[in-house]
Amino acid sequence: MDELSDSEMLDEIAPECLPWIDVRSDPTTHPLSVAACIVLYSFVFVLGLVGNLGVIVATLRYRSLQTVQNIFIVNLAVADVILCILSIPLTPVTHIFKQWYFGEVLCKIFGAMQAIGVFIGTFFLCAIAVDRYFRLVGAPGRPLRKQDALRITVSLWWWSTGCTIPYAYHMSLHSYDRICGQFCTEKWSSETIRIYYTIFVLVIQFIVPFTIMTICYHSIFAFLRRRAANRLTSIGQQANLLYVLAATAGGDSQQHKEQLSHLIDQKKRVIAQKRRVTIILVSMVAIFGVTSLPHNVVSMLLEHDQTILTVGDTDYQYIASMVTHFLAMLSCVANPLLYAFLNPEFRELIVSSLRWTPYVVVSRSWQPTQTSIL
Template structure:
């Protein structure tokens, strides 16, 4: 008599060829919503938008700094390294992680099983270390203005050191990730294998949490708190000195410089806040999973919870370029010029056809939007630019659930009047 049940029998320690589809199993046993096609479609659109906007936005930041020498300050060197890290996160975490989450099996081979977690963890750690380096640079520049500030050569050395530290912290993931089949289930799974001592995984997760987040954000908080107090005290002194003393050109220049530093400080603090808000859910999810402290409702939908927190963390790659455009006029002008250059290049390539005219019109609209931002900010002549100093201003685990260890997770002096502003102004009018 025929039967529709799939039966698994083990004979002489060898399995039959038949196996269970893990997606069907999770849906039948746990009502896992990530197994539904509708859920996959929604998140496919979300991830596509995140990856596209993240890569384009951070590429715009990198090209702007490379093209304009006046943007090549110490702080912007750190920002470029942060943008490079965000692009890596978009390409690696924005593609491999969701595919693994929805297929429930590892389809990328044994080599990537070890490399991907290492890259993801190192990228996240590198981002937090870079934000820490930026805060230290600002702290030295403002709290100790008479001391020699960080130079570009030192910034490059700090970036290399951050890469080394981030890779070292994430290196255990390279050795503990293994591609292995699970009994009864079809396919292979890339999972952490800590042997019989599972407490080691929790200990490592705690150490990573402290080194990646707790220590850096204590340093960052201290630096920006001291900077805010110093700048706030400076503003009070300026106001109490009387309006007559502020009428001279030298006093006016000092006041404008202080305002620029305040604006830059706000932008950098906004970067840290956005990074913290975006990555806290994912880090908390991973930390609670290590100790099996997840609330029951979240534990029942571990795959869905992991995908949602991962999307939130991935969105951090989009916000940094937006913050630069909103809070720094020099990046706004550089972005507008690059967009205008793309429009001109497209027009030259296509000729005066209808598509090229439409492209030119759309590009002018975008460029004018950046100019409107500059007007709203209160100054379109570059006086609110930043001081031009030399320093510048998952995969399934053994219990069948996903292990979420992934990365992530950032302006400058006045552009040259002779070239950039002229070209940018002509393209915007």
């Protein structure tokens, strides 16, 4: 008997079509993968949505939070809410079932909104970093005005929309021979243009922002480290002077002991604050890198060759995309923690807003200075 070709075998098995999961083995359809996906994505969805909505509601509700930097933080929260509502539920569904169930119009709209959310989030992370740099290092005496922040906001939204238009334009529903269902995917008329656009997205959405954030936060770190060193030197000089005065007075008086104890406590606070600032600044850059880089790398590999993650009869592209996408979505949880909840007043007002209870400022010993949010 003559051997049948692949197409003839498919005709024998299923004359009309086969689901994708029956054509090629895929780890995303395993029950353990599905269960893990539901649990992990639900965790990110709930925490990301609650945290970012809390940031938005608190900022709109309390005028004391409507500062220049918080304008950027609110836009960052809006981008994260978009991703929580659209990207977190839809992406796992399409990766597991390998079909698009929501029609061609929503294919374009959802794709465009997700892309805008990604660009907006990245651009406003840069805006926050640049604003902090100029407030602390570049031009501390000339802070950005609210009008300027609003102009920057409008510009970044326009720029994000412009970057997304080519992607949204080429998103459409496609069917494949002998494969059941429809697929929402990009279809470019030119392979060269598609590759150029992919490289453009990698540069604009990761390389440039990561570079800007690294430079800005490294400069801020160096500035705050010098300031902390000066404070520690000053504390050491005061302590030495107290020792000299105590020796001159013929012994340690109670007053000298209290002053020395105060200086020691002050030194401990400076060292603790320096350590805290270091951890936060490194976290801001590291989390952006860890959440953004893997997804960009996998996307670039698949753009180059969609079979690159296929081993034998098993296709690993969907599980790789879903894992890196989940890492990217973790930023929706990390961003409100790093950029809002570390601010004591912001934290209290967000909790108050979520409970919808009045917030009364009892003490204003904490002031919303640039160093306190770090």
